[in-house]
Amino acid sequence: MKTELLPPDTLTQQLKTRRLELLNLLNLKMKSQKNLPQGHLRIEQKKGARAPQFYHFTNPADTHGVYIPAAKQELARRLAQKDYDHKLIKILEQQLTLIEKLIKVTEGKITGLYTKSCNARQKLITPVTLTDQQYIENWQNITWHPRPFAADAPEFFTARNEQVRSKSEVIIADTLSRHNIPYRYEYPLELKNGDIYHPDFLCLNVRTRQEFIWEHFGMMDSPAYASRTVSKLKVFSENNILPGKNLIITMETADLQLSSRQVENLIKEYLE
Incomplete structure (x- = not known):
């Protein structure tokens, strides 16, 4: 009976599933960027104050920004979400790049060493991962x-x-x-x-x-x-x-x- 030293690759399918999830989210966030306000949010928490103060700045030279009153808190929320999404998009793009590289070096590589060899060579090899048919025959025998x-x-x-x-x-x-x-x-x-x-x-x-x-x-x-x-x-x-x-x-x-x-x-x- 042949022994399997390494279980079959299940990582590749997980990576492909994750890739699709990240791509869908990336597309969603890229579309949402078109409807967000210009500029960024600055939050200031003064000592002794009950609540933080929010400032909207659009000019990099202006480090203070324009105060956002309580009546316009929705603007603060949208600016905060914009900053979050901007950073998220970079992370999603980085992860997608790495996942693509990992898929290329994992998908079928180990099993292919055996299955892509000629029959004469296969008879001389003890693969670390059995083919499905080999494993089934072992299991049923x-x-x-x-x-x-x-x-x-x-x-x-x-x-x-x-x-x-x-x-x-x-x-x-x-x-x-x-x-x-x-x-x-x-x-x-x-x-x-x-x-x-x-x-x-x-x-x-x-x-x-x-x-x-x-x-x-x-x-x-x-x-x-x-x-x-x-x-x-x-x-x-x-x-x-x-x-x-x-x-x-x-x-x-x-x-x-x-x-x-x-x-x-x-x-x-x-x-x-």
């Missing part, structure tokens, strides 16, 4: 045994001809497969106290290499079942298995059943 099924258990099979325990688990498994999300059904995990726990699904976000436990609670209209669910979530919390961090939860009742759209939304949020 593990043997385990789900919990046994009772002889009289209802038969539910996925599109991969994998037996699961409910129609809803068929929906989850088949939707994961359609989205090419690797998963392990009822893969055994050891809790802090040594107990072995079999989650419904252990899923892999290939892009980030993060694993998520997916638990489906299918009889939430049963008080006894709901009570057991609360107890299970308490155990999860004690083992740092938390919703939104590394745990995906779906629930249903007899009247409110799970839909494939719900499953797809969760896949897009956490696993793609």
